[in-house]
Amino acid sequence: MQTHDEETRRFFKNSSVQVLLCPRVAGKRHSWVKQREVEVIYTHHQKTVIVDADAGNNRRKIIAFLGGLDMCDGRYDSPRHSLFATLQTFHSDDYHNPTYTGNVTGCPREPWHDLHCKIDGPAAYDVLTNFEERWLKAAKPHGIKKLKISYDDALLRIERMPEILGMADAPCVRDDDPEGWHVQVFRSIDSNSVKGFPKYPRDATKRNLVCGKNVLIDMSIHTAYVKAIRAAQHFIYIENQYFIGSSYNWNQYRDVGANNLIPIEIALKIAEKIRAHQRFAAYIVIPMWPEGNPTGAPTQRILFWQHKTMQMMYELIYKALVEVGLEDAYSPQDYLNFYCLGNREAPDASAPSENQAAANTPQGLSRKNRRFMIYVHSKGMIVDDEYVIIGSANINQRSMEGTRDTEIAMGAYQPHHTWARKLSGPQGQIYGYRMSLWAEHLFFTRPESLECARRVRSLGEANWEQFASNEVTEMRGHLLKYPVEVDRKGKVKPLPGYETFPDVGGNIIGSFLAIQENLTI
Structure with a gap:
């Protein structure tokens, strides 16, 4: 991933900057095999920055x-x-494209699409607490260092700095402020990665923790997603790097262990609305393929699980349409659609001519056809334009289980901008945020409507045709319909003529190649 962890530590050596490398480790009570699995496969995946900022009156606050x-x-x-x-x-010293191996001269960079947020107020102190708990766990002395009577963990504590306001004194907006927010911080993490969880399981339930084998688990990100989906009334918009889950309801490989509820909850929500003869739409944006070589075994296995997840969802939706006799009037894609992002640039006079010997390689084809996916690295969801989740967690078992990758997220809404308060579609900052995400592609104000669902799909299909065409033309919109065919009965199949990804290869619906499941789910 070119994270430069060791390089960063060397750079700051002998300075006032404290760098603590934090490998993912399992608890001592786990088996040797489990400990090796955690260390090799899983990671600390949180992405946070915490700083002090001006709070007025010569005081500081945490954001x-x-x-x-x-x-x-x-x-x-x-x-x-x-x-x-x-x-x-801009990218002369920042080229990044792990799809290619070998010479990448003149190859397209991998464009990046992501979501991030700023938290100002009491919830920012929860993010700080998460950092402190993780630092104290990672800085805990091991081996011979345990013999020291005391040790310096190098952690700054704001209670020792009188100029910095504590959480209780942090400035908040008034309840009657129409631009106010309610914010909550969520995590996927376990007691092997933080200091401060209760010692006894009986105390865990008071903090909404789950008791696992020799470990306490915070699964609040998963809980937040599920509760938000169940509360949705009109539409769901998701951008995520992965979309795998609810394997217990797949038509095959039900015991693979991708048990998070998010995909099936979306499908069940749509089915509920169909039975009630109400409109609902879900828009899910994912990468064209997971980062890396799309023909490689890990990527193909991930795409295979993703296909199984899609298939399960569309089958549930079709069954609901049949139950109410609407299977001829509507198709599953009138309710659920998957998209990806891509771009294409017309050649200019400075574009080099292609070496014939390299013309049929992924690099050569990409240079010739002037196209590449925009990598969706986002991890966010918007519900009904009134609730938003943004964080580091992917929609897969690694991010949602709590004992695998460690994650952090926030969920937020504006009390003055809800359907219940407005009696119509809210148009607060969450609405504005979604519209800004859609701005470069399309403009619709009622995402739940049949017109919107069909129009967006039509635009996505047109953009895919432009992206996949032999004719190189400049793309104006980047939203592409994900290149699979979904028939009226919800069967998900390869798109005729596009069974593999343009230029770079790899089956779009994946392949069941032998590789450890925990790496790919």
């Missing part, structure tokens, strides 16, 4: 930033998502 953005190569981008035009300027 926090969290979301999907990593501090590493290839993340800087703009809404244009340039492929070639910035290779010699």
